[in-house]
């Protein structure tokens with residue numbers, strides 16, 4: 038197996054690197070400086086526009102859809118090069134490009150593709166994900182938010198319910214929404230998928246205040262929200278298939294954005310060790326960094342392989358969960374290693390230290406990646422059952438109409 042770029046990928050890397058060197062620095066965030074959410078989201082849109090105008094948006098989308106029709110491997114190469122810069126990217130950009138657009142491209146109709154794809158690639162439309170509910174997270178199909186068709190002949194739907202953990206819903210334009218439209222069939226079969234303008238009357242987002250002081254998640258309440266049938270993605274009752282496409286995009290997008298190990302290698306190579314030489318001369322440090330780098334590389338190649346499958350129309354299924362699992366554990370391991378290398382300064386950084394606050398943030402934030410986009414335990418179950426063919430979990434509710442579940 039050859040782990041180096043193919044000649045085509047190498048040429049693409051040079052092209053990407055050259056373009057980024059000319060355009061990315063003006064958009065970079067200052068390390069260690071926190072800016073208000075509104076400014077971060079606005080800067081995210083500006084970066085999206087720059088990417089679009091430079092022809093770097095929607096790399097794996099077909100040219101007909103406004104993308105470049107490139108391979109998954111090339112998309113990973115671009116993410117790696119982009120990840121060298123500290124850019125305003127986050128759920129306010131990635132939910133649109135990595136989750137909303139794949140579902141609209143695959144399950145939507147031409148009119149919907151024309152309405153949403155290009156404005157999203159340009160940063161004019163940003164998206165949130167309205168999936169999780171207080172009693173439906175890992176078991177998403179247990180969701181209770183419901184949509185009923187009006188009887189006024191318009192075909193519109195009236196939605197009532199509550200979503201939770203809706204990242205950036207307070208600052209995004211549209212949401213991807215899954216609701217129950219039929220409770221008389223088993224839980225996975227009665228779901229329908231919509232896109233919804235977040236300014237629609239009846240939608241209220243209440244930011245959840247986190248221990249860090251930030252409020253990037255929301256509870257989202259939907260009260261008599263009227264959604265036109267034209268906003269329905271896919272057929273009535275086929276919402277679960279749409280959800281799978283979204284989650285595939287989320288899992289395959291995990292960790293594509295930057296190397297966690299390279300900055301640590303750099304740091305260890307520049308930092309003097311207590312007994313002479315640099316930290317990188319310490320065998321134990323070298324071994325840990327080498328292990329982390331090897332894992333990161335393995336994850337990268339596996340991700341490129343699965344993204345290439347998707348761009349060819351193939352379905353990696355539960356294998357996508359392996360990318361997310363590998364990323365979540367590597368992110369935790371590498372951020373923990375970063376804190377160890379930094380030593381006491383990791384706990385009490387000197388004034389003006391711009392390196393450590395980002396390390397501290399990563400160390401704390403890395404734990405959430407064990408839950409977001411599918412909890413580790415649930416993904417392991419899926420891989421065990423669907424990839425390794427091990428016996429399935431006992432599911433008593435599988436064939437029971439949702440309305441009969443206790």
Ligand SMILES: Cc1cc2nc3c(=O)[nH]c(=O)nc-3n(C[C@H](O)[C@H](O)[C@H](O)COP(=O)(O)OP(=O)(O)OC[C@H]3O[C@@H](n4cnc5c(N)ncnc54)[C@H](O)[C@@H]3O)c2cc1C
Pocket residue numbers: 165166167168169170171173174175176201202203204205405406408409410411412413414415418430
């Ligand atoms: C950073 C972050 C961002 C998020 N953003 C969004 C968003 O934008 N939109 C959105 O809709 N949701 C979002 N979520 C919610 C996320 O999808 C859910 O947190 C996740 O699906 C888990 O659901 P839960 O929190 O209800 O936990 P639960 O499902 O209650 O799980 C709790 C624990 O039980 C374990 N568990 C559950 N079922 C099983 C099982 N069958 N076998 C073994 N163990 C099990 C899990 O592993 C977990 O540790 C976000 C979450 C995080 C952390």
